[in-house]
Amino acid sequence: MKQNFTVRQGALDGVEAFLSVAEHRSFRRAAAQLGVTPSAISQTIRMLEARVGAALFVRTTRSVGLTEAGERFLSRAKPAFEELIGASELARELGQKPAGLLRLSVPSAAVPIVLEPLIASFCRAYPEVEVEVVASAELVDLAAEGFDAGVRMGQFIEADMVAVRLTPPFPFMVVGNPDYFRRCGRPERIDDLRSHHCLRMRRSNGAIAPWPFVDGHKAVEAIVSGPLIAQDYPTLLGAAIRGVGLAHVPGPIAAAPIADGRVETVLMPFAVTTPGVFLYHSGRHQALPKLRAFIEHVKFNH
Known part of the structure; x- marks a missing residue:
């Protein structure tokens, strides 16, 4: 029987509220931490418990404790949520400053003539970016092959690509x-x-x-x-x-x-x-800071 691995819509809703209540053992303090009202926290937890199908907290007028189901949920949810937060931070960093791995598909003939001087100065200017040059004569699908950009002669570049000139004709x-x-x-x-x-x-x-x-x-x-x-x-x-x-x-x-x-x-x-040699990529709105920095470096040095 085929299993369904799709995450249900809204499956992560309420997890942050649950972790905050579990940490503080208090709906009021959790609400203050998250910047919402205690009643909003209570409603969120009730909806989470309904989705899970078990009570996660034992509530009294004086205290809040975890049920056995709540303890089990906490043991798995907390590290998973922290991993998600960490992944978001890494992605945000790559979206805000030039960093990470910049992969370029380049004909071997263009490496010594066009790219070597550019790459040397770019690496000095942006030490948090690693540049990988894959020398290949083939015209590759940038997205499918995991490249940020390519280098080719102008007549071989598809019309829907954004091209930046590297050499004159x-x-x-x-x-x-x-x-x-x-x-x-x-x-x-x-x-x-x-x-x-x-x-x-x-x-x-x-x-x-x-x-x-x-x-x-x-x-x-x-x-x-x-x-x-x-x-x-x-x-x-x-x-x-x-x-x-x-x-x-x-x-x-x-x-x-x-x-x-x-x-x-x-x-x-x-x-x-x-027409000359061009750096090309799939579009400005998809370009991360590492590629935008390389494009500006190319323009400044030509």
Whole structure:
């Protein structure tokens, strides 16, 4: 037989009044503590006893005592009520100041470029907040997976999310090692990629991502082939730096190796520009102080 574990409506009504009367052994003193009249306390206790189905107090003109049922009720109700009060206090603290665990879902490529400087300064500014960064290429359901916010490129964020910009718009670049270009030549047109070793990305849904470009005002997706498939941009960029082939990667993660000459760009006239990287979450009214503090920190530092 299936048991019903649902708490009855009003099942906790009167428990605080009962505990106060049990503590003071007085309806009058309990009423003073709770800021109500003695008659209101008496009525509340009568209603509780009716729900429980047993007398909880022995009342005389001079004293108030607990029945055996009242003693048993007290032994279980008092610690349970104190736990509820403690839980409420913890929840209230999290609702009033930045504290607790802030969980972020972030693509691995964004961690060193976008988040590391922010997280370091945020942790110094808010020592009562613990930040957990879960690096994943998958687009996760924030609420279902227990995340406070995520970080993604703007084109992948659902329209019902609140987004906060982390980077300006940037291009996707085709990059390769100078030695690779000496061996294989430099592609001048999109079609030239057919004869090159192109390092490809497998999306979280299992599909191989084409390389997007813009030819004039026309969007073009190039189907490329090559010796390596990976699931993140840093792996593809690392392989390109080592001369394995060409990689099509976000501009910010390629900036350092471009600057020091480890890779060079090609096909820049055809580069597609993305909206940039954003922090996103489900809505302002649901954001706890820890997330609001992180959002303000992001805005202040960008």
